[in-house]
Amino acid sequence: MANLKKGQPITDISVLIAGKAGDGVLFTGDVLAKILKRQGWEVVTCRDFPSNIRGEATSTVVRASLDRIYSWGDCIDVLLAFDCQAVFKNVQTIARGGVVFCDGEGIGAMPDPLKKGKTFHRFLLRQLAKEKFGQEVYKNMIALGALSYVLDLDTQIIQEIISEMFLKKKGQEIVDKNTQALMLGWAKAGEMIADSECHALDRTTDQGRIVLSGDEAIALGALAAGCRFFAAYPICPASEIWQWLAVYLPHFNGAVVQTEDELAAMNMAIGAAYAGARAMTSTSGPGASLMMEAFSLAGMAEVPVVVAHVQRVGPATGTPTKTEQSDITQWIYGSHGDFPRIVLAPGTVEECFEFTVKAFNLAERYQCPVILMTELDMGQNLRTAREFHFDKISIDRGRLLSQEELLGMDNFKRYEFAADGISPRALPGMKNGLHMVEGNEHNEKGYRDEDPEIRRRMMDKRMKKLQAASKNLIASRVWGDRKAKVGILGTGSTLGAIVEAQGQLARKGIPTKFLQLRTLWPFPVKETEAFLNSCRQVFVVENNFSGQLSRLVKSQVEGCPRFKNILKYSSLPFKPTDISRRIRRAPR
Amino acid sequence: MRNKEDYHLEDPAWCRGCGLFGVFDALKRAAAAQDLDPEQTVVVTGIGCHGRLNNCFRAYGFHGLHGRVLPVATGVKLNNPGLLVVGVSGDGDAYSIGLGHFIHAVRRNVGIVYLVVDNRIYGLTQGQFSPTTEMGFVSISSPYGSKEFPIDGPRLALAAGGTFIARGFSGNVAHLAGLFEKAVKHRGFALIEALSPCVTHNKINTYEWFRKNIYLLEDDSGYHPGDKMEAWTRLQDSRRIPIGLIYQEQKPPFEELVLPDVHKPIAREGLGVDVPRLEKIMEKFR
Incomplete structure (x- = not known):
């Protein structure tokens, strides 16, 4: 949320880029995220896109802060829309003082509420791109130019990024055209908006940081951990793990196979692990259902195999491009028979990397399947992270005989x-x-x-x-005020919104502590019991309808206190205020 | 040189007269003739009476799930291509629950010898009709006769681009062993369907029935396994079942296409962490 009081420097800002699938919205957002990161800001993106290639509404939030952030925040300061539909849809979330650019051809005046403290500019991006560059695609770079003007971004950084993206693949001419488009957008925005509408961001140093998605972090973790065989079937939102590995594994004497289905993916990974490779597969809900059969085989045959499950909205095909946590118990209780399994749940990009390395070591050490549970929000959105330290990785192959x-x-x-x-x-x-x-x-x-x-x-x-x-698993982590009597339980990508909600609550005089469950199975009974016993009131925050995490905890912990569930199953990730408001209003 | 008995781990416990005895015998004979190293051989079996083969044939063995022989075998082969990987399935395993995997393994031409023991019935589950059971067959799951048209594995394999398609008969062990020897030498996916009577649950497709309905392709000097149209014609003939090498062609095996180096097995890679290289890759996220 921007603090747009005059004269005060901005420490937090959210930009929404919206349009239709095929408009290049995600591309524009990802480039903006990279620019902001290089300008020294912490970044989180939040993609909201349909299961569609062209035509349906798509948007991405790029949020940046000078503080460490993990969530997409509560409101929007700058909206750049490739069509007017996006403006109407998002009008409520635009903060006071917000700036809106809209490429709305053939639309009259904007409704009154929009004008309150917000400014609206018609910016014919498509037309401009076609006129000046002969191709509509340049609208994205013009848009970035306009945003750069509003946010006073470092054009030097942007030009570097343009070169990195296009020079090798497309040549100098395309680099030049993109740079021109950028400058055109910059100049046009300068003509349109008043200085008072600018949200100029400070520039600080960018050291020891990277910006990437959870899927990419898992893929890099797998590569670093010695994973050399990957078998998978295409599925949103897990495919990025494998697509990334498909590029790199062959350079590390490894191989990737696109299987006929998830039954084959899991069995092939098991065959590979049995042969001696560090092997992995990735999937989401429907694929996981198919993998359940072979999951049981891995448990019985004691084959060390790693599965990354990136959750999406279920049941059935659900909403493949939206986030949820409704498969939390799938790998804990799933499949037939009793067998040992380990389920890890990273909550940050760094953890995606570290837990993946750990997953391979645990799988070989305990000769059992190990599951990494994340969500679309973690898997596909970009977040800044501290750079990874490969020199700290150790490979533990357990009782594998020489x-x-x-x-x-x-x-x-x-x-x-x-x-x-x-x-x-x-x-x-x-x-x-x-x-x-x-x-x-x-x-x-x-x-x-x-x-x-x-x-x-x-x-x-x-x-x-x-x-x-x-004795050798990843311990839960407590965030916030350890003496607080109000406790919050959560796992995975809800971490971002929870931690920020804690900040909001603390400012209102409500100290809280948050237990981030990082190993879901075997369930960390003692840690959880100790935490629960030290709380007077416990809220369980999860992105699903039925409170799966809450039920899991209750099934494992004796004398569990009454939980208040804070659930969200609208297919969007939590906003910090979704959580803080509920806790603030709860009777104490 | 190893002899047949070097591959005999224990006596199998199949019904007296089961076709699988012939299959087991043919496997041992072929292994001895080729002097196969049991420690360099992996036999992956499915679920069904054939699955007990691991208990009696001396080699590394993997007995997994019903219908999932080929994905497991593919995983083994790709990660250690130096091993001889033999998949064994029944007709239910290969052509029913595992049919998807079958077509795709054929299509990929992964270097596996795949032996499908076809008794035209589900034996282990006490006699339900299978995808190769003839229409009208009365079984415990088709008391009024099966209402389904059967499918034919070799025909499916030919349509899917198979590079080695053979059929044998467990009543002719020497011939079946010969097919197995040829299959071991083939580069790519080698299918051998072994017609194999179930003496307990299939009273129609008996040794006698098979003997009456099969003929040896080798007896026909005009038959060349390189002729795809002729192979198709023979497989289409519903009156007579051809036995022998039906079709063979050369195509690059999957492992040679997908692996960076077939002589450097992934399964035996040292897992050193190449810090400078990984750091360079991480630069893309700066």
Whole structure:
């Protein structure tokens, strides 16, 4: 939310770029995010786009702040619309003092409420682009130029970014044309708006930071962790993980396969992991439903496989391009039979990277499937992050035997009844390691065995691994005032809105603390109990209808206090005020 | 040189007279003739009576889920292409629940030997009709006769661009073993469908029935497995079932196309963290 009191420097700003699918709205937003980041600002984007290639309404919010932010904020300061529909749709969220540019051909005066403290400018971007450059596509760069004028962005940075984007791929001529379009937009905006409408942003240094999506962070984490095989089926909003890896894996002696369906994706990743590769797949709700069958196989056969699940709106096909947290329990309770599984839930881009590295180590160490749960909001939106430290990564392959160790063994048993449940592992092709990997209940050598006693012991052996794992998982994190009596529970990408809501509440004299659950399974019972016991009132914030996280906690923690659920299932991510208002108004 | 018994782990527990005994025998014979290293061989099986093959055939074994043999086998092959990967399925596994995977594995021409043991019935689940069961067949799930037209695996494989399509008969072990030897040498996806009587649940497609209805392509000196139209014609003939190598052609195997280096197995990569390279990649996010 911009503080547009005259004379005060701006510390927070939100820009909404809106149009129709195919207008290049997301592209323009992503470039703006990069410019702001290089100008030293923290950035979060929030895409709102349809499951459609051309024609339907699309928008993206680019929010920037001098403070650390993780959410898309509460209101809009600058709106740049490629059509008027977007203006009417978003009029309520435009803050006092806001500036609106609209390429609305054939529309009369804007309604009165819009004018209150807001200024409206008709900016015929398309027409201008066609006139000056012969192509409508240049409207995006003209738009960026206009925004740069309003926000007083560093044109040097923008020109650098234009060169990076176009020089190698399209040549100097295109770079020049884009630069001209940018300057044209700048000049036109200068003619249109008064100095008082400018939202000039400070320039600070940009050091040790990157800007990327959660999907990209997961992909980079996988690459760094030694993932060399990736099998997946196209699905929104997870495909970016694999598309990114498809570019890089071949350079690291790795491979990507686009499978015929998610049944194949999961089974192929299992085959790869069994062979000895660090293997992964990614998906969203419907794909995860198909993967459930093989998920169980990975648990039974003790194959270390990693799955990234980027949640979208369900059920059924739901709304594939919108965010939700309605698959939280899918991998915790899903599939047939009892078997060990680990579910991690990153809440920041940095965590997407770190938890992915950790996921591969946990999968091999405990020889079980490991799931990374994120959401579209985390997966596809850009956020600034502290740069990643690859030198701190260590690779832990658990009890994977070397050929020398295996040769020194008399009687290798793949499913040995080890004290901690973690048996030695050999790979096909190794000498002296012949064994079976079985989806049927089996004995220590891996051969099918239906003896009840063996079954009982084998079940104990597999499930015991979770006890060992629970000491080595990612602990929950407490944000805010540790002495506060008002507690908030949440997981994943709701973190951004929760943390900002905490700030808003603190300013109103309501201190809060927020428990960010970062490992969802095995459930961190002790940490959660201690947290809940120290609160007088607990709010559970989640992006779904039924309060899945709330129910999960209740099922795991004894004497759970009454929760107040703060739910949002409109397909949009939480705004900080969605949360702070509810907590403020709740009786205490 | 290894002999047949080197591949015999234990006696199988199939019904007396089951066609799978012939399949098992043919596998062992071919393995011995090729002197296959059990430690360099992975047998991936599906669910059905054939799935017990892992318990008796000496090699690395993976017994997964019903219908999912080929994705698992593909995962193994791509990550360690030096291994001989043999997939084994039944007709239900390959042509019903796993049909999608079958077509796509054929299309990709991934270097797997795929043995489909076709008994035209669901044996392990006590005798329901399968996708290869003839119309009208009375079974526990079709008490008034099956109302479905059967499909034919080799025909599907030919239509999907298969590069090695063969059919054998578990009653002719030497011939089936010969097909398996050829399949091992083939570059790409090799399908062998083994017609294999279920002596308990299929009283129609017996050894005798198969013997009456099959003929050896090798006996026909005019038949060349490189002729796709002729292969199609033979497969279309509903009166007589051709046995032998039906069709073969050369196409690059999937692993050679998709892997940066087939001689550097992904599965054996050291997982060192290449910090400077990763840092360079991260620069794109600045």
